[in-house]
Amino acid sequence: MSSPTNIFRRFKRSDRTAYVFVLPYLVYFATFVAYPLLFSLILMFHRWNIVTPMEWIGLKNFIRMFGDPLFFKSLVNTLVFLAIHIPLQIAVALAIALLLNARLRFRSFFRAVYFMPVVVSGVVVTILWQQMYLFDYGVFNSILTSIGLPRVPWLVDPSFAMPSIAIMATWKNVGIYIVLFLVGLQNIPGELYEAAELDGAASANQFLHITLPMLNPTVIAIVVLSTIGGFSLFIEPYVLTGGGPMQSTLSGMLYIYNQAFYFNHMGYAATLGITFALIVLSVVVIQRKLIEAEA
Amino acid sequence: MAARTLKYIALCVGLVVFGYPFIWMIVGSLKPEMEIGNLKLWSSLLSFNSYRAVFTKIPIARAFFNSMFVSLSVTTLVVVLGSMVGYALAKLRFVGKGVLYILILFTMMIPFQITLIPQYVLMVKLGWTDTYLSLIVPSMMTGLSIVLFRQFFTSVPEALLDAARIDGCSELYILFRLIWPLSRPVIITVAILTFMASWNDVLWPMIVVRDRSLMTMPQLVAIFVIGGEAETQLGSLLAAATLLALPIIIAYSFFQRYFIESMASSGIKG
Incomplete structure (x- = not known):
């Protein structure tokens, strides 16, 4: 395509300052992106505790992973989280966005308050929800007992703990998705509804056949972002449950962290990291394909 | 009209759900330890003991x-x-x-x-x-x-x-x-x-x-x-x-x- 002389001519015609401007990025890229990427490919074939020399062990890290019940547990936990978090997130965000998508007094005030958990540290959110989820005195169980319902073992029962974290994460992130849905709703041309109105379409039908299909790009964005978020879940289980009870909230990231920094299994942790990264990428690609095919 | 009122009620429930925990946090940090447990946002006493504890411990x-x-x-x-x-x-x-x-x-x-x-x-x-x-x-x-x-x-x-x-x-x-x-x-x-x-x-x-x-x-x-x-x-x-x-x-x-x-x-x- 471009011969050496051509490149040389382009080099002579280029702005010299440009090279100065992009040089810091090239150094940064080589050090903090390219090197770690290559190094993780090397690490996954080694056993290494970071102190003594690395030891080549071939594919043993992968063999170990496929026989590691905790790896599968953390993967299943993440899927449980996503199975609850994504539908809940979409339903709540869409419901609130539909409420807000009208001429209202204090509209931006409502939006600002709903958005507040997004900007605050996950550590703060976790501390607050820890108190609300308390079995004996937490807000939720107080409300439940006051209307005559039994207490829910939010964080103490293995089958409730991960769903509880998924609910908390929804509360924290839903503000972003409300805003995304609002943008999506405002991008739907009004003529579509007018035409449907003339054809006598009921408002439920308008919602099903105009609003939802037109929001498809927003739904894709939400599913993809939530999936990436779910696979990065760390500080919430770390602070709230430490991965328990009975490993039921051990997330992928928490497991990688434990392997690397409690047990000093750098090679195995890198193997888990690569595997989880490949899983995220493929899940995201599949989701996009599925949702686009649906539309 | 009724639909509009209902809308505002729903939005205000939202305000409580998303805002109340933060207000409870700030108010609770200023209450004496004994009174934090309850859900009330008002306290008889303003206390900085909790902040004093944080600053001395960490x-x-x-x-x-x-x-x-x-x-x-x-x-x-x-x-x-x-x-x-x-x-x-x-x-x-x-x-x-x-x-x-x-x-x-x-x-x-x-x-x-x-x-x-x-x-x-x-x-x-x-x-x-x-x-x-x-x-x-x-x-x-x-x-x-x-x-x-x-x-x-x-x-x-x-x-x-x-x-x-x-x-x-x-x-x-x-x-x-x-x-x-x-x-x-x-x-x-x-x-x-x-x-x-x-x-x-x-x-x-x-x-x-x-x-x-x-x-x-x-x-x-x-x-x-x-x-x-x-x-x-x-x-x-x-x-x-x-x-x-x-x-x-x-x-x-x-x-x-x-x-x-x-x-x-x-x-x-x-």
Whole structure:
């Protein structure tokens, strides 16, 4: 395509300052992106505790992973989280966005308050929800007992703990998705509804056949972002449950962290990291394909 | 009319759901320990005991300084360096421009799970663990900031730059004296996104900092919660949480619109 002389001519015609401007990025890229990427490919074939020399062990890290019940547990936990978090997130965000998508007094005030958990540290959110989820005195169980319902073992029962974290994460992130849905709703041309109105379409039908299909790009964005978020879940289980009870909230990231920094299994942790990264990428690609095919 | 009232009622329930926990946190941190348990927002006594406890038990003032120093340094670097690369990509001619842009977009797709462990190893090899360097340098550039700057600078008219070049201005002068003053929206967007991410980040500090005097706010507060130093005193937990949340809440209440727009725009692109 471009011969050496051509490149040389382009080099002579280029702005010299440009090279100065992009040089810091090239150094940064080589050090903090390219090197770690290559190094993780090397690490996954080694056993290494970071102190003594690395030891080549071939594919043993992968063999170990496929026989590691905790790896599968953390993967299943993440899927449980996503199975609850994504539908809940979409339903709540869409419901609130539909409420807000009208001429209202204090509209931006409502939006600002709903958005507040997004900007605050996950550590703060976790501390607050820890108190609300308390079995004996937490807000939720107080409300439940006051209307005559039994207490829910939010964080103490293995089958409730991960769903509880998924609910908390929804509360924290839903503000972003409300805003995304609002943008999506405002991008739907009004003529579509007018035409449907003339054809006598009921408002439920308008919602099903105009609003939802037109929001498809927003739904894709939400599913993809939530999936990436779910696979990065760390500080919430770390602070709230430490991965328990009975490993039921051990997330992928928490497991990688434990392997690397409690047990000093750098090679195995890198193997888990690569595997989880490949899983995220493929899940995201599949989701996009599925949702686009649906539309 | 009834539908409208119902709408407002639903929205107000939302206010309670999303706002009440924060108000309870701030009020609870100022109540005497005995009274925090109940859900009331009013107390007979104003007490600073919980804050006193936090300040004596953990080096929270130092952590506040660390977080401020790290987040401001990271934000400055990301804005300055990101705008330089963004400017080169948008307005300058150089060999490898297309490749570089694709490379940057590619880095934005790499899940951080891959690079986390080797980046930690790199910090160990450089001897940067337990220093500010490990908290600042690895986040001094982001693909997103470069992409946002490039996109904004593309819309700056070429004629303006040519006029400045004819007058003999250097590209450095053009970028920082001519274009920066025109670029407030994108600078604010990048600054908010970067500051917020840096202030709230907790996983990376957990990995590279073990020395308590170098810990950042979220890290120190998280360790305070799980390490048992709070001694089940709810008041000191809430006080620590309030100190951690307050800087962002204050910034948010001033720049609320910018926060929301920045997050929404990065969400769509991300």
